[in-house]
Amino acid sequence: MTPADQIPQDASSLVLRRPDDWHVHLRDGGMLASVVEYTARQFARAIVMPNLKPPVTTVAEAKAYRDRINACLPPGSTFQPLMTCYLTDTSAPHEIERGFAEGVFTACKLYPAHATTNSDHGVTDIRNLLRVLETLQRIGMPLLVHGEVTDRHIDIFDREAVFIERVLIGMLRDFPALKVVFEHITTSEAVAFVEAGGPNIAATITPHHLAINRNAMFEGGIRPHFYCLPVAKREPHRLALRKAATSGSAKFFLGTDSAPHAAADKESACGCAGIFNAPYALESYAATFEEEQALDRLEGFASIHGPDFYGLPLNEEMITLKRTRTLVPETLVTGSASVVPFHAGETLAWRLVI
Numbered sequence: 001m002t003p004a005d006q007i008p009q010d011a012s013s014l015v016l017r018r019p020d021d022w023h024v025h026l027r028d029g030g031m032l033a034s035v036v037e038y039t040a041r042q043f044a045r046a047i048v049m050p051n052l053k054p055p056v057t058t059v060a061e062a063k064a065y066r067d068r069i070n071a072c073l074p075p076g077s078t079f080q081p082l083m084t085c086y087l088t089d090t091s092a093p094h095e096i097e098r099g100f101a102e103g104v105f106t107a108c109k110l111y112p113a114h115a116t117t118n119s120d121h122g123v124t125d126i127r128n129l130l131r132v133l134e135t136l137q138r139i140g141m142p143l144l145v146h147g148e149v150t151d152r153h154i155d156i157f158d159r160e161a162v163f164i165e166r167v168l169i170g171m172l173r174d175f176p177a178l179k180v181v182f183e184h185i186t187t188s189e190a191v192a193f194v195e196a197g198g199p200n201i202a203a204t205i206t207p208h209h210l211a212i213n214r215n216a217m218f219e220g221g222i223r224p225h226f227y228c229l230p231v232a233k234r235e236p237h238r239l240a241l242r243k244a245a246t247s248g249s250a251k252f253f254l255g256t257d258s259a260p261h262a263a264a265d266k267e268s269a270c271g272c273a274g275i276f277n278a279p280y281a282l283e284s285y286a287a288t289f290e291e292e293q294a295l296d297r298l299e300g301f302a303s304i305h306g307p308d309f310y311g312l313p314l315n316e317e318m319i320t321l322k323r324t325r326t327l328v329p330e331t332l333v334t335g336s337a338s339v340v341p342f343h344a345g346e347t348l349a350w351r352l353v354i
């Protein structure tokens with residue numbers, strides 16, 4: 001086995017500790033049954049987003065959702081879903097604390113109300129969360145943040161940078177020891193903010209924000225399968241994300257934000273936000289790390305920095321990525337719907353072998 005820090009650039013295989021996905025949407029019902037196997041094949045654990053309809057806000061709901069996920073896993077799978085609590089204006093600190101103590105909730109998720117898919121019950125004003133934030137800081141429970149303001153007067157491409165100014169800076173001034181994961185960052189401002197923060201501030205980075213800039217949504221026409229939130233930004237931002245992800249800094253780790261929607265719901269006059277990258281997520285990250293000549297840093301980003309931040313053990317099992325040309329299908333059938341995967345129709349250089 002080649003240790004990860006001695007990987008030659010032309011290696012024909014890559015052996016890593018099995019990674020985890022620190023941000024994924026597994027959905028529910030038929031979609032859950034169709035998509036969970038892709039995540040379970042690649043990752044040992046995943047932080048499961050709670051933006052169902054209705055959202056997962058209580059310990060009982062999280063347990064029931066975890067049971068539904070486990071019931072959909074292929075036989076013999078050891079995949080472990082890690083549950084999150086969807087914060088609302090009226091979230092009860094004692095319910096969150098109990099869920100964390102019982103090992104049901106791993107983290108809380110802050111959606112600003114109306115920021116994205118199923119966020120209508122999200123938080124309308126951060127001041128409504130003061131007692132919750134106090135509790136999270138005291139018990140060391142991570143707060144996962146969808147960092148975009150929802151003010152219609154703010155240009156959609158500026159919403160993340162403005163969120164830092166209007167919300168994050170004040171929140172961390174008031175709760176300096178709060179553990180915060182700035183989710184799916186898309187801007188150089190977010191990279192700089194995370195780098196300047198203490199060890200209690202980290203960020204996840206998606207495969208798609210490393211691979212595309214905002215032009216991808218408009219190449220020769222509207223391309224709904226490249227639309228997600230936060231929306232991809234200009235090229236200099238993508239380059240800043242690639243630098244951060246491949247830097248070796250423990251503050252940046254893998255979170256796919258894989259967010260499946262039926263193709264018909266995206267190819268619509270008002271298409272849903274979300275990119276379904278679960279089937280080839282590691283292959284996509286490997287492409288970025290190889291292009292940046294940083295394959296030796298992939299294991300840290302994918303398998304070490306995340307568990308270290310969350311205070312969880314590293315996975316012992318190893319996986320192998322093989323250098324083999326891999327054609328990504330145009331669509332994947334999921335029960336009654338079809339879903340278009342990220343990189344559809346492209347050939348990737350790596351393939352995860354079991």
Ligand code: DOR
Pocket residue numbers: 025051116117146227228229230259260273274275
């Ligand atoms: O593009 C996105 N899709 N961003 C989110 O924040 C939510 C997600 C979804 O649930 O579809």
Ligand code: ZN
Pocket residue numbers: 023024025049257259
């Ligand atoms: Zn998400």
